Amino acid sequence: xxRAPCCDKASVKKGPWSPEEDAKLKEFIEKFGTGGNWIALPxxxxxxxxxxxxxxxxxxxxxxxxxxxxxxxxxxxxxCSLYANIGSRWSVIAAQLPGRTDNxxxxxxxxxxKKRLLTMVPSLQEKPTFFPSSPFxxxxxxxxxxxxxxxxxxxxxxxxxxxxxxxxxxxxxxVHDINHINVAADISSPHPPSANNLISLxxxxxxxxxxxxxxxxxxFPDDPHTMCNSPMKAYYAAxxxxxxxxxFGSTACSSSHVNYTKDHHQKNQYQIKQEVDQMTLHDQVxxxxxxxxxxMVNQKPKEFMFANHVSPLHNDLEEVKHNLNxxxxxxxxxxxxxxxxxxxxxxxx
DNA sequence: AAAGGGCTCAACCGCACATTG
DNA sequence: TCAATGTGCGGTTGAGCCCTT
Numbered sequence: 001x002x003r004a005p006c007c008d009k010a011s012v013k014k015g016p017w018s019p020e021e022d023a024k025l026k027e028f029i030e031k032f033g034t035g036g037n038w039i040a041l042p043x044x045x046x047x048x049x050x051x052x053x054x055x056x057x058x059x060x061x062x063x064x065x066x067x068x069x070x071x072x073x074x075x076x077x078x079x080c081s082l083y084a085n086i087g088s089r090w091s092v093i094a095a096q097l098p099g100r101t102d103n104x105x106x107x108x109x110x111x112x113x114k115k116r117l118l119t120m121v122p123s124l125q126e127k128p129t130f131f132p133s134s135p136f137x138x139x140x141x142x143x144x145x146x147x148x149x150x151x152x153x154x155x156x157x158x159x160x161x162x163x164x165x166x167x168x169x170x171x172x173x174x175v176h177d178i179n180h181i182n183v184a185a186d187i188s189s190p191h192p193p194s195a196n197n198l199i200s201l202x203x204x205x206x207x208x209x210x211x212x213x214x215x216x217x218x219x220f221p222d223d224p225h226t227m228c229n230s231p232m233k234a235y236y237a238a239x240x241x242x243x244x245x246x247x248f249g250s251t252a253c254s255s256s257h258v259n260y261t262k263d264h265h266q267k268n269q270y271q272i273k274q275e276v277d278q279m280t281l282h283d284q285v286x287x288x289x290x291x292x293x294x295x296m297v298n299q300k301p302k303e304f305m306f307a308n309h310v311s312p313l314h315n316d317l318e319e320v321k322h323n324l325n326x327x328x329x330x331x332x333x334x335x336x337x338x339x340x341x342x343x344x345x346x347x348x349x
Numbered sequence: 350a351a352a353g354g355g356c357t358c359a360a361c362c363g364c365a366c367a368t369t370g
Numbered sequence: 371t372c373a374a375t376g377t378g379c380g381g382t383t384g385a386g387c388c389c390t391t
Contacts, residue, residue, distance in 0.1 A: 016359070016385085039376065055377080056360065091379060106380075107358050 013048045017057055021047060025054055026062050034058075060101045067099030071108055079105060079113060 017025075028045035035041060038051035047054060060066070071079070075097055082093045088109075090102035097105065 014361075037376075050361090052362090052377085053360075059378095060359075088380065102379075103359075110381095111357060 011048065012042075012050045012053070014050075014053070017049075017061075021049065022057070022062060025049075025057060029058060029062075056103075060103045065099050066101065068104065071100075075100070076113060079109060080117065083109060083113075 013021075024045055024047055028041070032044070034055075035044070038055045040051070041047075042049045042051055042054050045054070049057075078096055079093055082089075082096060086092055088106070090106045090109075094100050094102040094105050
């Protein structure tokens, strides 16, 4: 047996609101408020409408300070960035855009922004199975990439998660919720090292099981170039999309990317999240290739002191390029790696 | 000018969660 | 503790508008 309907469907009016109904609702709420009970409101206000319908009409159209009409470029960027971070949590996104309603933003995304994004990045049109509701998807495998896949490209798409809240005292990897953004946190224990390197993909509603080489994330369990010769305390970036969490990071040194084979590459080419030119809020330029974006909702990005923390292995970091068939991470030196790590929001200890 | 296909967006639906008794 | 009720949210729908042929 399903739950009782919120109102008598037969006796309520549906469809577009008339100006008279709008006026009645507005007048009533301005005089008496909602009374904390939307269900009872229409009767009190003399409206033949469902309470939910009244609420929706008020919130999306009648309440003061609602803005309709064109979205600014800045709003576009915020929406795109937040969507990349938190997925279709329209109410959260709307909270960052005063005067905009979740419904407006949702419609705007579905009808305009998503299409624009897909036009800009055609390869995003095919959804990966692990991002079932995301418009983002991995680029196609580049068969021409050299075996170490250290190629270059003039275009680069990345995505920068906001904030991290790493709990370095814990061996577990809780997923924090900061400003509604899931953030994976840290570990500090020896692990199957290979699994700790790199690019990890996991569902945003999971926590990382660092003893699980790849079930929750895609690491390089057979990596022969493991660099983790010390207990690692790395961690990690986290970013979420609605269904998936993309993680970048390395345990002790991101140079462990070097020399991965095509096969590795193929396994790990999952990072397309951000059209740099269109979505960058706070640009950082990494070499001449990389820009990262650090959208802060209520929080500024943390600065990383990458070089200081990975110095033992720092020299290995000559090349960390992750060519994702045109989407390139290029770390030519430690300094760039710093940016790289900033960009990917990795933490190193 | 008419047809029809695509697009927009207000509104609805159903579910999950919160609150209340 | 649990069921009933209210609220909020995201996904979906469809009427009306716009554009192309």
